């Protein structure tokens with residue numbers, strides 16, 4: 114049976130602080146290194162990631178899923194002195210390469226993180242892998258801070274997300290044709306892909322037990338339809354309230370234009 118958990122625990126920031134940061138972020142975005150980030154993060158999640166990184170202030174970020182490198186640039190902007198480790202199996206797709214980052218193709222789950230300062234490291238997963246498995250791997254190593262960029266709700270998306278877990282939804286990998294044009298991109302979807310997970314409440318119990326915080330970052334604005342073109346409804350798409358109402362001030366038009374890229378990005382703080 115489906116349940117609706119949008120947040121676990123309390124976060125040390127307010128909706129007002131999020132709203133007050135929007136203008137600074139829009140000014141920052143004017144200096145982005147890539148004209149377009151098709152296939153990667155757009156304004157709603159770039160903003161969410163930038164805001165969260167500045168609040169959490171990790172000394173190191175492990176970015177899994179680099180694509181063209183927009184996320185790496187964003188990490189540099191939010192945390193100018195942080196160490197950055199980038200994991201990307203297809204390095205030749207990277208356009209923006211950071212001098213500060215260390216790049217590797219080896220998967221997060223196949224890397225020895227023993228020497229890392231776990232309390233001061235944040236894991237940023239945007240790699241379309243099984244997020245529940247990633248969470249368990251992060252816990253195994255003792256990491257505490259995670260952002261999951263892909264957090265698709267019950268009936269959508271190409272990976273098992275924490276939102277699906279918390280909705281008791283299980284997961285069925287979409288048929289290849291549903292990937293559409295992304296399938297054309299070189300190696301965009303790579304194994305290992307989880308194919309099927311039976312709907313269950315055990316995975317949700319694990320998340321509830323091990324997460325001090327699970328926080329879905331709110332959309333900046335909400336257009337009439339979801340990213341899949343259907344009308345919003347709270348049963349299929351439980352969503353935090355948007356930060357701004359429509360129409361927005363001209364400064365924030367980018368959030369209206371790219372509103373459909375919103376995908377329930379979440380921050381997780383694991384228990385010690």
Ligand SMILES: C[S@@+](CC[C@H](N)C(=O)[O-])C[C@H]1O[C@@H](n2cnc3c(N)ncnc32)[C@H](O)[C@@H]1O
Nearest residue numbers: 153154177178179180182183184200239240303
């Ligand atoms: C959605 S894109 C990342 C977008 C990026 N965060 C941005 O907006 O700047 C997903 C990326 O994950 C990479 N990927 C696929 N499997 C992966 C894995 N097992 N570990 C790390 N990255 C992986 C893909 O090659 C692709 O570049």
